[in-house]
Amino acid sequence: MEGIRMRRRTATFAAVGAAFVAGVAVGPMVSAWAQDGGGRAETYRLLNLFGDVFERVRAEYVEPVNDRDAIENAINGMLNGLDPHSSYMNARMFRDMQVQTRGEFGGLGIEVTQENGYVKVISPIDDTPAARAGVKPGDLITHLNGNSVQGLTLQDAVEQMRGERGTAIRITIRREGAERPIELSITRDVIRPQVVRSRLEGDIGYIRLSSFNEQTETALRRAMQQLRQQAGNNLRGIVLDLRNNPGGLLDQAVQVSDDFLDQGEIVSTRARRQEDAQRWNARSGDIAQGLPVVVLINAGSASASEIVAGALQDHRRAIVMGVKSFGKGSVQTVMPIPGNGAMRLTTARYYTPSGRSIQATGIEPDIEVLAQREDAAQTVAARRDREADLRRALRNDNGAQPQAAPPLPPLNLPAGLVERVQRMPAEGAAAFDPTKPETDHQLQQALSLLRGIAAAPANPQRRAAR
Known part of the structure; x- marks a missing residue:
């Protein structure tokens, strides 16, 4: 999205x-x-x-x-x-897009772009046929029902992947590190993604946002309220998980950021004409009430996810952990054409509160934590899965700004806490299983960091957040 x-x-x-x-x-x-x-x-x-x-x-x-x-x-x-x-x-695609942003659509449940004529997976959506079939971010879809996608527009390919619930489609995937193409048969379903999931991890609240549609901010507030009810006065921090969240509606990203900020700029956009520039500011009120927050990101965190991560990072309201994000710093305006669908046109770049454009660069985490040991050896390969590597991607214009963005202030965490974060899983650690949080190395490091902040006598991070 x-x-x-x-x-x-x-x-x-x-x-x-x-x-x-x-x-x-x-x-x-x-x-x-x-x-x-x-x-x-x-x-x-x-x-x-x-x-x-x-x-x-x-x-x-x-x-x-x-x-x-x-x-x-x-x-x-x-x-x-x-x-x-x-x-x-066209008219049908436009209707599908409107349905999708309302939080319900038909198909496989993957967010895609196009690269070198192939359909590239940005992220599978949680609990959808594609996610259950094992589709992964960075996969290249080369064939649909045995027919090459070469020569198809992205819209044509997406339309072929959509269909009636219960019908199947065979997709062929080329995956980095796999010796041969992967064949998957996936049965289409009505996609009603649960965009917000939450649970308690002991004394830490865990909230995952899988996309930004019309339901996201309302569901986030509801999740936060439920966590407080379950934890009582024992809640010590919040993990906001934006990994593999491909983005969505700009207004929802602004509202989610606003939920954690009391004041200041959230994001600004600059268009071709100066008069079209826009800026969004936070209003008073922090749904986390000053609790320390860790935001998890990875290469599948794009667009609206990067707006949230960048806003909370620039204001030092949250510690960003994981690996560098996708780097989509552009805004698309959807212009309806009566009787003929709509055009989606890139009309602006967005900038974090400190003035950074993350187009083609992404959000750099405050603390880098790899999901698995193999990532260290595949760093170069992993970076091929980002905006900068897409054909005709917009350049980053940070260097063209009259004044460079100021450096971010230090994290101001208790002494020795960052050094205790383990950058990668221990050798021989259990493979990641999404049904077992204890195998999620990035999450476990976030929980450990938050507990360390809560246990520190002065707790400077929490005091500053208030």
């Missing part, structure tokens, strides 16, 4: 539900042409070129061509050629 917001075009685009971030009206598409007569003439010449090619295809292609398919393919090519996240959605 993208860091999405909705925009409506003045007198043209239809209004869409208020669950999306409020849009800013923009002028007609030809406004840029009017500023430059020479540019306008060149644009008309190129449009004539497109018309000539279109007519030649219609007249002479070996088989009859459907006009709508040809035009939609051309639009897809134009948008896909901009960056990995701009795209065209």
Whole structure:
């Protein structure tokens, strides 16, 4: 999922539900042409070129061509050629996207992008057919029902993976480290992901966010309330798990960040025009009431997840632990086109409160902790699973800013606590099993750190958070 917001075009685009971030009206598409007569003439010449090619295809292609398919393919090519996240959605795809952001959709349950013509898995969604079948972040889907995905647009591939509940699809996966392709048969289901899960780990509250849809912030507040009821006065800290969370709605990322902050900037966006820049600030109120927080991230934490991690890190409201995040620091505006679906266009970069753009760089954890020992030997390979390695990814513009972002203040943790964190599992440790929290090395290190903070006499982290 993208860091999405909705925009409506003045007198043209239809209004869409208020669950999306409020849009800013923009002028007609030809406004840029009017500023430059020479540019306008060149644009008309190129449009004539497109018309000539279109007519030649219609007249002479070996088989009859459907006009709508040809035009939609051309639009897809134009948008896909901009960056990995701009795209065209026909009416059906647009309806599916609206359903998905409401928290229910049909299919396999994977968040994907495109790389070198293949469909690349950003993250499987918890408790979905794909997750249960063993699909992993970074997997490359090369075939669907035996047919190569080469030549398909991302939208075409996604549409093939969707379908009626109970129907099966065979996918072929190429996985880093696997000697041969992996064949999986997955039965489609209605995907109603439980976006927030929580439980007590002794005296520490554990909250996992799997995506950012319209239900996320409300479910987070409910989970926090339940943890307090279960723990009484014994709650000592919170682990906010954003690993493999591919993102979602921008307004939900802002609200989740706001839940843990009392004041200050959460995130800002800068667009092509200065007047379109936006900034979101926190309001008073911290649902964790000053308890120390650890945010877990990994290479599958993208977009809205990075907004939350970056905001809490910059304000030193949380300690970020794990490995570097995906690095998607761009915002997509969904522009409905009445009767013809919508276009998803990258319109801005977002920046953390300290002014950092994380586009193509990601959020660096305060404390690096690997999930498994093999990650140390595969660091270079692992970095191929991030935004910077996607074709046509936007550059990071931190170097173009008039003033570099100031360095983050120190963590101010009790002496020796960080040194006691184990960077990787002990040799011979049990393999990770998602049903057994004790095998989750990153989680166990987060719990240990929080208990160490709670046990420290002065507890500076907790005092500062208040």
